[in-house]
Amino acid sequence: MTDTSSNPTVATSSSESADxxxxxxxTETVYNSEPEISRPLxxxxxxxxxAWEGRELAWRLFLRNLRGMYRQxxxxxxxxxxxxxxxxxxxxxxxxxxxxxxSFPTDIHPTVYILTGMILWQxxxxxxxxxxxxLNQNRSMISKLNFPREALLAEGLGxxxxxxxxxxxxxxxxxxxxxxxxxxxxxxxxxxxxxxxLFATGLGLLxxxxxxxxxxxxxxxxxxxxxxxxxxxxIYAPFTTFPGNLLNWLNPxxxxxxxxxxxxxxxxxxxxxxLWYGLVAIPIFLLGLxxxxxxxxxxxxxxxx
Amino acid sequence: MSHENVLEVRNVWKKYCRQLKRAMWYGxxxxxxxxxxxxxxxxxxxxxxxGEFYAVRDACFDLPRGQCLGxxxxxxxxxxxxxxxxxxxxxxxxxxVRIRGKVGALxxxxxxxxxxxxxRENVYINAAVLGLKKKEVDRVFDxxxxxxxxxxxxxxxxxxYSSGMKVRLGFSVAAHxxxxxxxxxxxxxxxxxxxxxxxxxxxxxxxxxxxxxxxVTHAVSMLPRVASRVVVFDRxxxxxxxxxxxxxxxxxxxxxxxxEQRAEKVSLKSQVEGxxxxxxxxxxxxxxxxDFRTGEKLCLRIGIRCTEPIPKARINVSLSSPTTEVITTxxxxxxxxxxxxTSGLHQFLLEFDNLPLLVGAYFFNxxxxxxxxxxxxxxxxxxxxxxxxxxxxxxxxxxxxxSGIVRIPNRWTKLEASPKESAAS
Numbered sequence: 079m080t081d082t083s084s085n086p087t088v089a090t091s092s093s094e095s096a097d098x099x100x101x102x103x104x105t106e107t108v109y110n111s112e113p114e115i116s117r118p119l120x121x122x123x124x125x126x127x128x129a130w131e132g133r134e135l136a137w138r139l140f141l142r143n144l145r146g147m148y149r150q151x152x153x154x155x156x157x158x159x160x161x162x163x164x165x166x167x168x169x170x171x172x173x174x175x176x177x178x179x180x181s182f183p184t185d186i187h188p189t190v191y192i193l194t195g196m197i198l199w200q201x202x203x204x205x206x207x208x209x210x211x212x213l214n215q216n217r218s219m220i221s222k223l224n225f226p227r228e229a230l231l232a233e234g235l236g237x238x239x240x241x242x243x244x245x246x247x248x249x250x251x252x253x254x255x256x257x258x259x260x261x262x263x264x265x266x267x268x269x270x271x272x273x274x275x276l277f278a279t280g281l282g283l284l285x286x287x288x289x290x291x292x293x294x295x296x297x298x299x300x301x302x303x304x305x306x307x308x309x310x311x312x313i314y315a316p317f318t319t320f321p322g323n324l325l326n327w328l329n330p331x332x333x334x335x336x337x338x339x340x341x342x343x344x345x346x347x348x349x350x351x352x353l354w355y356g357l358v359a360i361p362i363f364l365l366g367l368x369x370x371x372x373x374x375x376x377x378x379x380x381x382x383x
Numbered sequence: 384m385s386h387e388n389v390l391e392v393r394n395v396w397k398k399y400c401r402q403l404k405r406a407m408w409y410g411x412x413x414x415x416x417x418x419x420x421x422x423x424x425x426x427x428x429x430x431x432x433x434g435e436f437y438a439v440r441d442a443c444f445d446l447p448r449g450q451c452l453g454x455x456x457x458x459x460x461x462x463x464x465x466x467x468x469x470x471x472x473x474x475x476x477x478x479x480v481r482i483r484g485k486v487g488a489l490x491x492x493x494x495x496x497x498x499x500x501x502x503r504e505n506v507y508i509n510a511a512v513l514g515l516k517k518k519e520v521d522r523v524f525d526x527x528x529x530x531x532x533x534x535x536x537x538x539x540x541x542x543x544y545s546s547g548m549k550v551r552l553g554f555s556v557a558a559h560x561x562x563x564x565x566x567x568x569x570x571x572x573x574x575x576x577x578x579x580x581x582x583x584x585x586x587x588x589x590x591x592x593x594x595x596x597x598x599v600t601h602a603v604s605m606l607p608r609v610a611s612r613v614v615v616f617d618r619x620x621x622x623x624x625x626x627x628x629x630x631x632x633x634x635x636x637x638x639x640x641x642x643e644q645r646a647e648k649v650s651l652k653s654q655v656e657g658x659x660x661x662x663x664x665x666x667x668x669x670x671x672x673x674d675f676r677t678g679e680k681l682c683l684r685i686g687i688r689c690t691e692p693i694p695k696a697r698i699n700v701s702l703s704s705p706t707t708e709v710i711t712t713x714x715x716x717x718x719x720x721x722x723x724x725t726s727g728l729h730q731f732l733l734e735f736d737n738l739p740l741l742v743g744a745y746f747f748n749x750x751x752x753x754x755x756x757x758x759x760x761x762x763x764x765x766x767x768x769x770x771x772x773x774x775x776x777x778x779x780x781x782x783x784x785x786s787g788i789v790r791i792p793n794r795w796t797k798l799e800a801s802p803k804e805s806a807a808s
Contacts, residue, residue, distance in 0.1 A: 219494050222490040379473045
């Protein structure tokens, strides 16, 4: 018997029963009104344990969504390629027609530059919206069953990484055709991209409580994202003069995206701000996980499934 | 926590707000409170914010291992909120819930089903959502499919299944969870009658193995098949905890009261010539009584006041229960009776000898008519509410309780084998 701490408190003493499935582990769970955050270490441990317990569920859901998508479409994987490809094609076309007079780094072909940026931007946007999307798509499951909530995030992250990986395949022929500057630094690029995805997921998790209660958040995102993309140096070289160069610091999408792309294509991290953003990425992600866990019961209360 | 108990609910309170805008704002504040870790130190009755009320107030009960408990009550009484707290979906505002062991929930059948995928794939997904590992599912997969009676179509996409088939598959997966505590919300009405019987049998097997079950349902007539105890919720409070029959009867009484309230509003009073003033149940000696036993005599005393004479008046009466609707009807004309009512008060007596009704709550609807079909004077709905609190037999000591809504007189005989058949064997 443990003391009356916050939920779920785990005690021990398992006893094996004759029936294999009938596991009589006498783990005691306590639900009360004491805030879980009053024991921060226990809370973090709970987050990690829950994530670990949810690994198989995450995998099942990942397979379910992937197979579901395959079987219901004629073009299958092509739908993963299409958004960044179409986006790139349009901007390259406009650029070639001299409709837009954007500057580009001199030693790289605009197609490769834009395509890389687009793939990374797509990953950023998907990660930012993922927590809210997962919550909305699985409302009935969340509001009726108790399962490790972290599994939904793991599944969402898995999908984003899978899609990004598949899209990266597009880059190989583009790099071969248009030529690239291969360097050792390029190997760091995926790592920075991963940090960017975690950072964006963290931001998505932090806005989740508001986004779940007020639809204004998702409406704001759908209105604002196209503008946000234009403000991020994807279809043009980053600003170097004041005040434009402030965006390299202030736009949270810019630093890690630029760094990941420039490491791959230009052999250097294009934005010094990336160091700071890189440093806070994982703490922000962890903070997001904690907020997610703590806010869930209050959100479920207000959920109409 | 005592060792026999799988569940202990101690003084649980839970607030709720129906106004959308306020609920959203309170949601933000509650999230904020969780994040900064502030505790509510005030007492429950001081802590309500504008627009809030208690969906659950001061709930206390225990559940021993291997017992099946029915949780009943009118709509909005707080049953589902209580289940959500026990399931750990939402947190109590005050009080505490302790659970020993694994909890399984049978709330929505087939959660996580993807219609595109096959039944086989969906069994694994559904089981994963319910907390079963792949190895465990492998071991019971055949049992699950056998139980659902879907082995022939298990490899077809779920969207080709009928809704009944889906629910059967969902129940089969959930039924093989084998938790310490199983929570079920309104899922007893599954599939056809044969499958339902199988579900009851399965639930009984589970309790024999030591699984405790909490069952929320409105179909109280099914409860005696599985549950041995009921907790009745009304307006957030537990108003009864104990014996099945008493609890069900109390619940039906609550329902009748609700019907009565609604009926008061729709009571028609087209003309002022005559009104049904009083309706009262009494015993054979004429003294008012509302609790009866099966087989007793029930008399209904009806008072009608007329301001104008009503020639050839007739009275129609129907007897109903809140859960099964109309049980029987009777009318004065069935005995060829019509009354020429003069101005003033008139009394009528309607007698039921050997009342065959079984445990539950019942009520009457009365109408007063004149000579013709359209000559309608007054109607009273849900009046003369009474309860049957017990059967006038040996109380089921020999396993011969009568269940259902009526006891129909019957006779048993053992037939002697005919000489021809005896010779053959």
